[in-house]
Amino acid sequence: MTKDEICLLIKVALDADNEIDINASADNIPEWDSLGHLSILTALDQAVDGRASSLSELSDATSVTEIINILESQEII
Amino acid sequence: MSIYIDSIDYQLASKKETFADLKRDNPKWDLDLIVSKTGVETRYVSKTNETALSLCITAAKKLDFNSHDIGACIFVSQSPDYILPTSACIAQEELGLDRDVAAFDINLGCSGFIYGLSIAKGVLSDIEKSKALLLCGDTYSKYINKNDRTCRPIFSDAGSAILLSKSENKNNFTFNFGTDGRGYDKLIVRNRASKIESKFDDCLHMNGADVLLFTMSNVPSGVNALLKKANLDSEDIDYFLFHQASAVVLDDIQRKLNIPDAKFPRNNKHLGNTVSATIPILMKDLEDQGKLKKGQKLLLFGFGVGYSYGGCIFEY
Numbered sequence: 001m002t003k004d005e006i007c008l009l010i011k012v013a014l015d016a017d018n019e020i021d022i023n024a025s026a027d028n029i030p031e032w033d034s035l036g037h038l039s040i041l042t043a044l045d046q047a048v049d050g051r052a053s054s055l056s057e058l059s060d061a062t063s064v065t066e067i068i069n070i071l072e073s074q075e076i077i
Numbered sequence: 078m079s080i081y082i083d084s085i086d087y088q089l090a091s092k093k094e095t096f097a098d099l100k101r102d103n104p105k106w107d108l109d110l111i112v113s114k115t116g117v118e119t120r121y122v123s124k125t126n127e128t129a130l131s132l133c134i135t136a137a138k139k140l141d142f143n144s145h146d147i148g149a150c151i152f153v154s155q156s157p158d159y160i161l162p163t164s165a166c167i168a169q170e171e172l173g174l175d176r177d178v179a180a181f182d183i184n185l186g187c188s189g190f191i192y193g194l195s196i197a198k199g200v201l202s203d204i205e206k207s208k209a210l211l212l213c214g215d216t217y218s219k220y221i222n223k224n225d226r227t228c229r230p231i232f233s234d235a236g237s238a239i240l241l242s243k244s245e246n247k248n249n250f251t252f253n254f255g256t257d258g259r260g261y262d263k264l265i266v267r268n269r270a271s272k273i274e275s276k277f278d279d280c281l282h283m284n285g286a287d288v289l290l291f292t293m294s295n296v297p298s299g300v301n302a303l304l305k306k307a308n309l310d311s312e313d314i315d316y317f318l319f320h321q322a323s324a325v326v327l328d329d330i331q332r333k334l335n336i337p338d339a340k341f342p343r344n345n346k347h348l349g350n351t352v353s354a355t356i357p358i359l360m361k362d363l364e365d366q367g368k369l370k371k372g373q374k375l376l377l378f379g380f381g382v383g384y385s386y387g388g389c390i391f392e393y
Contacts, residue, residue, distance in 0.1 A: 034227060035114045037286050038325050045293055050333065053293035059286035 025063030090123035090234035116324025120233035120349035132236025133212035148206025153189035187381030189353035215352035220281035233349025315373035
């Protein structure tokens with residue numbers, strides 16, 4: 001999975017009006033609230049065959065960069 | 078010796094809460110978005126004089142049983158009437174049960190019904206009387222801040238009563254249980270028991286993302302382990318009856334386990350998440366609809382606060 005694909009996944013999960021790029025976060029995307037974060041987690045987990053659900057640090061990862069860093073550190077992407 | 082579920086009934090809290098009630102208190106909430114994630118449109122909230130125990134006792138009084146047959150009264154709840162005494166002792170008196178009854182409480186939430194079944198089965202094997210009352214209920218609304226967008230749209234108050242009877246048949250229950258105490262503070266009410274933490278309030282707090290990750294990583298694997306332990310395949314199960322947590326949780330479980338809609342009933346849309354009572358309420362509703370019948374193979378699975386989970390497979 002590429003970084004661009006993760007950005008697209010997050011945009012779809014949030015049903016966001018704006019484009020999602022590497023700088024997007026809960027601070028600058030209105031749809032990325034606590035409920036939106038649940039959508040991101042389930043979409044991510046589905047995209048990586050269930051490997052995201054064991055990464056508890058994803059619960060606090062509220063930016064694209066943080067999410068990518070966590071997935072990279074676990075060699076999921 | 079084994080047990081069977083003789084009958085189930087329940088009592089919802091008396092105040093029905095709708096969108097309009099939530100919107101009135103929280104005009105900025107996007108209720109369409111909330112409902113899309115929770116799946117809950119209406120909930121039931123207890124009045125001041127209603128408690129989990131009173132709701133369970135009302136539910137138990139709807140059941141048809143001879144009080145002299147009851148040998149155990151087990152109350153599963155995280156909203157007892159008192160820190161002490163044991164709520165089940167009050168139930169023994171209010172239900173007119175004999176005094177040679179084992180009465181005790183179990184402090185568990187969404188997994189509690191499954192634990193209660195297992196424990197009741199064990200107690201019944203050690204006593205002469207033939208029946209046990211399992212009471213599962215909670216009134217989380219008493220702990221919830223009216224402006225809490227995470228908890229208020231989900232949780233609902235109810236009490237359930239399950240009449241269990243000894244069976245001479247060989248054991249037909251298979252259980253599995255699990256706990257991950259690392260998540261103890263992800264769904265928590267502080268400052269209402271012995272430990273005082275002055276920097277926190279005494280309301281219910283839930284970290285929805287953490288709880289979701291716990292269920293996503295533990296429930297499907299727990300279900301598969303349970304099926305393997307029972308030496309059954311998914312196709313052998315007539316109904317998968319899960320704790321009715323929220324839509325986002327149930328959707329993920331159903332997708333991962335590839336369970337068809339017809340075997341994955343839900344009732345949280347109009348009832349909300351009634352904690353330990355969700356599964357017995359779901360069973361009662363299915364029975365009333367003529368869908369749940371004796372002889373069907375059921376898989377029950379409860380999960381949540383603790384973190385804790387428990388599942389069982391049995392022939393209804």
